[in-house]
Amino acid sequence: MKTANYRPLAHVLIRRIVLLATACALLLSVVQGVLTYRQVQQRFEATLQDIVSSNLPMLSVGIWDIETEAVRRQVETIVAKPEIGYARLNVATGQVFEAGDAALLRAQPLRRFEIPPPNNRGEPLGTLLIAVQPALLYQALTQALLAVFIGYLLLTLLICSLVAYVLRREVERPLRGMADFASRLAPSSLTAPLQLSRPARPHHDEIDLVAHGFATLQAAISRHIDTLDQQVEERTRQLDAALSDIRELSIRDGLTGCYNRALLSERLPSELERAQRYRRPLAVVFCDADHFKPVNDRFGHLAGDEVLRAIAQRISSQLRQDIDWVVRFGGEEFVIVLPETDLAAALVTAERLRAAISTSVILADGRTVQITASLGVAAFQSGEDVESLLNRADTQLYLAKQGGRNRVMG
C-alpha cells in the first residue's frame, strides 16, 4: 500500500475533534457573549434607574425652591457616578444645567427623564437628559466576553488534549503495533505472537478482536503450512519410491529379476575403469543354457520361463552378495561379472555355476527338466574395452558349445 497517502486514524480523529470542539467553543462563546452583553446592559439600566430615582426628587425640590446652586450640585453628583458620562437639565423656565463630557451628546442616544413637581401635580418642572459612559460599558462588556472566550478556549484545549492522549494510547499505538506486525509477517515468523502492550481492561474491544483474529489466522496458516509440508514430504517419499521402482524396472529383467543389458552397458565400463585404474582383476562369464529350444518345445514356453528363473536363481546363489552381479543378456543367455576375480578364480566359479545349473529342475506341476549350461570365461586385460572383453568371453562360450556343451572354457 502507498505510504504517501498514509495518515494515522487517531490523527484524523484528533484533528476532527479539535476542529469540531473549536467550532462549538466559538458558537458557545457567541451565545454566551450575547447573553453577557444583555446582562451588562441590564445592569447599566438598573444602575441608571437607581441614580435617577434617587436624584429626581431632590432635583424637583431644588427647581421648585429655585435653589440654583443646589440644582447644579445635584446635576454634578449625577455625573460623578462612573456609569454616567454626561447630564443636562433643561428647566421649564429656560435655565440649563449640564455636567460631564458634552461630546457624548452627539455620540449616542440620550435617556430622557421628566422632572415632576414635588407634589406630582401639574406640568413637569423640566427634563433631565443623561448620556451613559460608553467606555465603562464597553470595558465591562469586553471583560465579560474575554472571560467567556478564554474559559471556553481553555476548556476546549483541555478536553482536546485529554481526547488526544486517550486516542493515542487506546487507538493509535495498538493500531500502529498491528500494522507493523502485519507488515513484518513472513512464512518464517508466522508463529511470532502479536504483542500490543495495552493496559489491562475489564472488557474486550475491536482491537482485541482483530488481534485475536490475527492469532487464529496465524495458527490456521501455520497448521496449513505444516500440513502442506507433510504432504510434500509424503509426496516426495512416494515420488522417490516410484523413481526407485522405475529405476529398478529399467535395470531389471522382468522374468528372472537379474539385471538387464541396459545396466550392463551402464555399469560394466565403470567396473573396467576401476580395474584399470587400481590394477585390480576382473572377470566376465558368459553362460548359455544348452538345447533350450527342445525344453520349450517339450514342456511349453511357460515351463521354459520357469526353467530360466531357476537358472537365474542358481547362478545368483553361487555368487558373492553385493560384489558379483548377473545380467540376463538375452534369451537363455546370462553374463556374470566377477570384480576382484582373476581368470583362475573365475574358472572355479564358472565350474561351480555349471554344476549348480546342471542339477534337474522340478517344475511347479511336478515335472522334471534336465538342463545344462555352457560357460565361457574371460579375464580383463589392461587397456581392454568392454566390447573386447565381452567378445572374448563369448568366444570361450562358443568354444564350450563346440566342445560338446555342459562345460567351462576360458
Ligand SMILES: Nc1nc2c(ncn2[C@@H]2O[C@H](COP(=O)(O)OP(=O)(O)OP(=O)(O)O)[C@@H](O)[C@H]2O)c(=O)[nH]1
Ligand atoms: N521360455 C522361454 N524361452 C526363451 C526365452 N528367450 C529365448 N527362449 C528360447 O530359447 C531358445 C534358444 O534356442 P537356440 O538359440 O536355438 O539355442 P538352444 O536351443 O539353447 O541351443 P544351444 O544354445 O545351441 O545349445 C529359443 O527356442 C527361444 O525361443 C524366454 O524368455 N522364455
